[in-house]
Amino acid sequence: MGAPSDSSRNHVIPLDFGSIQTVPESHVWSESDDEYRYPSGVHSGTTNSCFSVPVIDLRDPNAPELITEASEKWGVFQLTGHGIPTELMEEVESETQRLFSLPVDRKLKALRSPGGATGYGQAMISPFFPKHMWHEGFTIMGSATDHAKQLWPHDFEVFSETMDDYQKQMKAIIEQLILIILKSLDINSQQLNWLKNDHYSGHEATTPGTALQLNYYPPCPDPNRAMGLAQHTDTSLVTILQAQTSGLQIFRDDVGWISVQPVRGALTVNLGDFLHILSNGRFVSVLHRVVVNPVQRFSVAYFYGPPSDFIVSPLLSRSVGDSGEIVARYRSVTAKEFIDMKAKNLKRALSLIKT
Numbered sequence: 001m002g003a004p005s006d007s008s009r010n011h012v013i014p015l016d017f018g019s020i021q022t023v024p025e026s027h028v029w030s031e032s033d034d035e036y037r038y039p040s041g042v043h044s045g046t047t048n049s050c051f052s053v054p055v056i057d058l059r060d061p062n063a064p065e066l067i068t069e070a071s072e073k074w075g076v077f078q079l080t081g082h083g084i085p086t087e088l089m090e091e092v093e094s095e096t097q098r099l100f101s102l103p104v105d106r107k108l109k110a111l112r113s114p115g116g117a118t119g120y121g122q123a124m125i126s127p128f129f130p131k132h133m134w135h136e137g138f139t140i141m142g143s144a145t146d147h148a149k150q151l152w153p154h155d156f157e158v159f160s161e162t163m164d165d166y167q168k169q170m171k172a173i174i175e176q177l178i179l180i181i182l183k184s185l186d187i188n189s190q191q192l193n194w195l196k197n198d199h200y201s202g203h204e205a206t207t208p209g210t211a212l213q214l215n216y217y218p219p220c221p222d223p224n225r226a227m228g229l230a231q232h233t234d235t236s237l238v239t240i241l242q243a244q245t246s247g248l249q250i251f252r253d254d255v256g257w258i259s260v261q262p263v264r265g266a267l268t269v270n271l272g273d274f275l276h277i278l279s280n281g282r283f284v285s286v287l288h289r290v291v292v293n294p295v296q297r298f299s300v301a302y303f304y305g306p307p308s309d310f311i312v313s314p315l316l317s318r319s320v321g322d323s324g325e326i327v328a329r330y331r332s333v334t335a336k337e338f339i340d341m342k343a344k345n346l347k348r349a350l351s352l353i354k355t
């Protein structure tokens with residue numbers, strides 16, 4: 001993958017999708033872009049429809065085993081029985097739609113600054129790819145109130161309360177999932193003492209890194225030539241995604257691209273790079289992308305990672321080889337160091353910390 005050019009690095013503003021009838025050259029992903037479209041060594045974009053991502057009911061007594069199995073084999077599963085009220089999920093979706101339906105000049109009031117992390121803009125991974133994506137994004141870290149005031153100065157409460165409530169609920173469910181996953185690794189949750197710490201001081205050392213990412217994929221006149229969100233893994237421990245429309249695809253080395261078909265009321269749980277490192281490679285950090293449709297699509301992703309100065313390294317109780325030796329596949333890095341590596345190197349970041 002070539003180095004991103006400075007001009008694309010600074011390019012934050014999405015295309016005004018509402019005003020165009022055809023896919024402009026800047027957004028056409030052709031065969032010459034295949035090295036960016038497919039994982040190395042795979043030259044087919046076809047999806048395999050014989051496989052589907054596991055669906056797990058959190059109320060199932062076997063849920064912990066099923067989650068562990070899915071984490072090892074897939075790095076992704078769909079979760080039902082999670083207890084998030086349907087009304088809240090619907091409200092988050094409709095507030096997301098309301099945001100992206102705003103006129104361009106209003107969305108630009110909350111534009112992400114070049115090098116910034118939050119607000120309205122193109123996908124953060126855009127600079128690593130030669131073509132632009134068929135996508136608008138909005139990133140929220142912490143409370144949504146400031147951004148809501150930029151967008152709706154006199155009417156910000158519904159958006160901010162909905163997003164804040166959703167983030168609280170996502171955090172609780174992710175912490176529950178992480179505890180289940182750590183148990184399967186025989187990891188004492190004391191090793192991650194910031195987890196389930198109800199007395200956050202607000203200090204970075206004890207506060208998990210979280211973000212809420214709202215995504216909009218406008219209706220596309222020529223979906224086969226455009227890319228919604230290019231392939232990537234998430235820089236998180238766990239990501240929870242909600243979307244009512246198909247488009248998300250995940251990659252399995254032994255199968256290829258597999259579409260994630262929306263299951264009513266389910267949340268999609270993706271494992272990210274940090275859990276892959278902590279588990280010494282046992283859990284898959286799932287490669288995924290979004291293809292576009294003739295119809296519009298919205299998604300909401302909640303990312304959960306360790307505090308920025310937490311030292312991420314393989315937790316080794318299960319990394320003992322047959323002859324008893326311990327082989328750590330990754331060296332230690334702080335969460336912040338890894339996030340910076342990912343921002344500079346994207347898919348090469350994991351290989352940079354391989355032992």
Ligand SMILES: O=C(O)CCC(=O)C(=O)O
Nearest residue numbers: 213215243248290299301
């Ligand atoms: O839109 C989706 O389904 C996936 C979004 C995603 O992968 C992300 O925001 O990192």
Ligand SMILES: [Fe+2]
Nearest residue numbers: 232233234288
């Ligand atoms: Fe993602």
